[in-house]
Amino acid sequence: MLCAILALEAVVWIKAQTPARLAHRFERIADGVYAALPNGSVNVVSNSTIIINDDDVIVVDAHATPAAARALIDDVRTLTPKPIRYVIDTHYHWDHAHGNQAFVPGAQVIGHEYVRQMLLTNTLESRSYRSFIDPVPGQIDGIRKQLAAETDPAKKKEIEQRLNVQVAYSDALREITPTPPTVTYETRMSMFRGAREIRLLFLGRGHTAGDTVVFLPKERIVAMGDLVVGSLPFMYMGDGFVNEWPDTMDKVLQLDFDTIIPGHGDPFKDKDRLRKYQSYLRDLWKVAGDLKRQGLSSDDAAKKIDLTSHQADFPNIQGPGVDPRAMLRIYDVMDGRLTPR
Numbered sequence: 001m002l003c004a005i006l007a008l009e010a011v012v013w014i015k016a017q018t019p020a021r022l023a024h025r026f027e028r029i030a031d032g033v034y035a036a037l038p039n040g041s042v043n044v045v046s047n048s049t050i051i052i053n054d055d056d057v058i059v060v061d062a063h064a065t066p067a068a069a070r071a072l073i074d075d076v077r078t079l080t081p082k083p084i085r086y087v088i089d090t091h092y093h094w095d096h097a098h099g100n101q102a103f104v105p106g107a108q109v110i111g112h113e114y115v116r117q118m119l120l121t122n123t124l125e126s127r128s129y130r131s132f133i134d135p136v137p138g139q140i141d142g143i144r145k146q147l148a149a150e151t152d153p154a155k156k157k158e159i160e161q162r163l164n165v166q167v168a169y170s171d172a173l174r175e176i177t178p179t180p181p182t183v184t185y186e187t188r189m190s191m192f193r194g195a196r197e198i199r200l201l202f203l204g205r206g207h208t209a210g211d212t213v214v215f216l217p218k219e220r221i222v223a224m225g226d227l228v229v230g231s232l233p234f235m236y237m238g239d240g241f242v243n244e245w246p247d248t249m250d251k252v253l254q255l256d257f258d259t260i261i262p263g264h265g266d267p268f269k270d271k272d273r274l275r276k277y278q279s280y281l282r283d284l285w286k287v288a289g290d291l292k293r294q295g296l297s298s299d300d301a302a303k304k305i306d307l308t309s310h311q312a313d314f315p316n317i318q319g320p321g322v323d324p325r326a327m328l329r330i331y332d333v334m335d336g337r338l339t340p341r
Helices: 002-017 066-076 113-119 127-133 135-149 153-173 245-253 272-293 298-304 324-334
Strands: 024-030 033-038 048-052 057-060 084-088 108-112 183-185 188-193 196-201 213-216 221-225 259-262
Touching: 024 066, 024 259, 033 066, 057 066, 066 153, 108 113, 113 183, 127 135, 127 324, 135 153, 245 272, 272 298, 272 324, 298 324
Parallel strands: 057 084, 084 108, 108 183, 221 259
Antiparallel strands: 024 033, 033 048, 048 057, 188 196, 196 213, 213 221
């Protein structure tokens, strides 16, 4: 009888906690391990990994805003009533760590010591953050002009929805208070939650100077943050170390894993995607160096650089050119300016 009552209570709890539409799409990777993927909700722009243990939950990556983090907290409750006790930042970038404040004081935030260092600085004024955020008001104005000019009711409704999303996102940005980890590590840290082992590994510089790879050895899963994303090779490199990134990937490939949860995009198993990206990065660094020695500015080099030789591996390469922010950072690193600006 007691078991039946508990089972009924569990069903009632799940139904009560399940909203009509979640902000995340959960993909089960292993028992108690889920990739939380964006489901079209406001400002949920990156992946998180949910690790449900015997007594608690670990969230890997806290999203771009407190509002997005709160949506994640609500969605996790549809999976389990266990409390979120730990949040792991794979790196300090806004779209992965600016939701930290929504989890404290109930959870401890853990990250590489570099993540703490960066989140204690004024990251809201950094070149990287401003490059993503400054265009938002102009985008809102542009959508409002489209809305005013549109006469078709169906198209007008679609534009209104886009406007609401952008306005809500802009409002959510105002709430952010960068919140650094209170537990840090330098090269390696292990957590044991019941029968589960969770390893936090710093394997070298790549996307930033403090990228954490979360490795579940028993489940053979790695959550890599933005060391790799689904839209290769077009990922943000504005704080990266393109010259060191391939070597860091070599160390990732030495781990015994089957499944990769990237910072953006769907989980995958094909390790060759990492090797192809290594090749792309090595060529990017070499060709960028050649153009720099020819005296080209970073902007001109970004337009001219030709990596179409990698088009077979990455069909989204349509022609010459890379993100100017990536080339500016490459030039900075070549000139010895290693601290993000």
